[in-house]
Amino acid sequence: MRLIQLVDDAGEARVGVIDRDGARVRVLGSSRTTYALATAAIAANRDLEQQAAQEQGDESLDYATLLREDRVLTPLAHPDPAHMRVTGTGLTHLGSAATRDAMHQNLQDHVNAGSLTDSMKVFQWGVEGGIPRQGRPGAQPEWFYKGDGSVVVAPGQTLPSPDFALDGGEEPELVGLYLIGPDGTPHRLGFAIGNEFSDHITERQNYLYLAHSKLRACAVGPELRTGSLPRDLSGTSRIRRGDTVVWEKPFLTGEDNMCHSLENLEYHHFKYAAHRRPGDVHLHFFGTSTLSFADGIAVQPGDCFEIDLPALGAPLVNPLQTVAAGFALGGVRSL
Known part of the structure; x- marks a missing residue:
């Protein structure tokens, strides 16, 4: 699985899963950061892919646009x-x-x-x-x-x-x-x-x-x-x-x-x-x-x-x- 952290169209930080052909990014529904996603996975005794599947949302964004507009963040950070x-x-x-x-x-x-x-x-x-x-x-x-x-x-x-x-x-x-x-x-x-x-x-x-x-x-x-x-x-x-x-x-x-x-x-x-x-x-x-x-x-x-x-x-x-x-x-x- 390929994950990114991104800034969505509303200017909010989100987590996305890149689709198989690398063109689109499926935005997750609940965890707003990779840190939060991983924390939830550890608590539920799941791996990241399983946790992301639990949180799959409906919003999809164009990956090339996110990169071109510098809306892709580092893939993992800490709140502090x-x-x-x-x-x-x-x-x-x-x-x-x-x-x-x-x-x-x-x-x-x-x-x-x-x-x-x-x-x-x-x-x-x-x-x-x-x-x-x-x-x-x-x-x-x-x-x-x-x-x-x-x-x-x-x-x-x-x-x-x-x-x-x-x-x-x-x-x-x-x-x-x-x-x-x-x-x-x-x-x-x-x-x-x-x-x-x-x-x-x-x-x-x-x-x-x-x-x-x-x-x-x-x-x-x-x-x-x-x-x-x-x-x-x-x-x-x-x-x-x-x-x-x-x-x-x-x-x-x-x-x-x-x-x-x-x-x-x-x-x-x-x-x-x-x-x-x-x-x-x-x-x-x-x-x-x-x-x-x-x-x-x-x-x-x-x-x-x-x-x-x-x-x-x-x-x-x-x-x-x-x-x-x-x-x-x-x-x-x-x-």
Whole structure:
């Protein structure tokens, strides 16, 4: 099932189910948000598809019009953004076959020379043990925090890059969407396309700056796909500058293209009790192997990111804009 959150013709937030051909959106009758729909499903011991069937309404809207008019919201949010955690894991993807061979060769060169960096060590641990076996967790991945719900941008909306940033580049990724149940059980609602959006120049200065580089906005949507995913997913990431495509590259994701299983990545996120607080929402980015920055692309304000992963529905499109950070040296007031 493909779900979206939308603004209806009356200007109200609603939940819709996209029909099989992707042309129309059936608006649900009672739950006004995906959060409310999922909460009702958990309470009734149903899955999302069953709950949506219980709430099916008569109103139908044109999906292309909703996208064109920027009336599609992020597919999951919390009524209080402070109760939404946006996080991710890195060094999880092997990339294409050619990239995989190059990575393995590079890794072996470092092993032979006894010169593994900390990043290469974490990647090696994932390659060797990123999948649980015999009921035991696999290796821990790299993990990072991006912010709360206030950093998430809807499809079509501007991705803001603070004026102190050294770069603002796309990262095309799968995102897992979760709601913590009343008993502390994490419930995966499904998956969406994400643009994790990071400051790669800051990160490359020193790997200890990774945490700084990730504290940026991100975009998620337009759709939430319920259920399991194909193991092999392919998409295209591109950057448009006006009418010109200045960069375009295919990317691979899904478990066949990862050194960690999704189960392992979920375990290492939710094993922390603080990440299992009832009622909280989590958006978790699963990593990528394709970046325009790695190809020497320097983005500019006004550039438009487009991430197309057909298995997850319509592309995620967002323009880039530099914004004032709103804080200056000496801005802390003593009481």
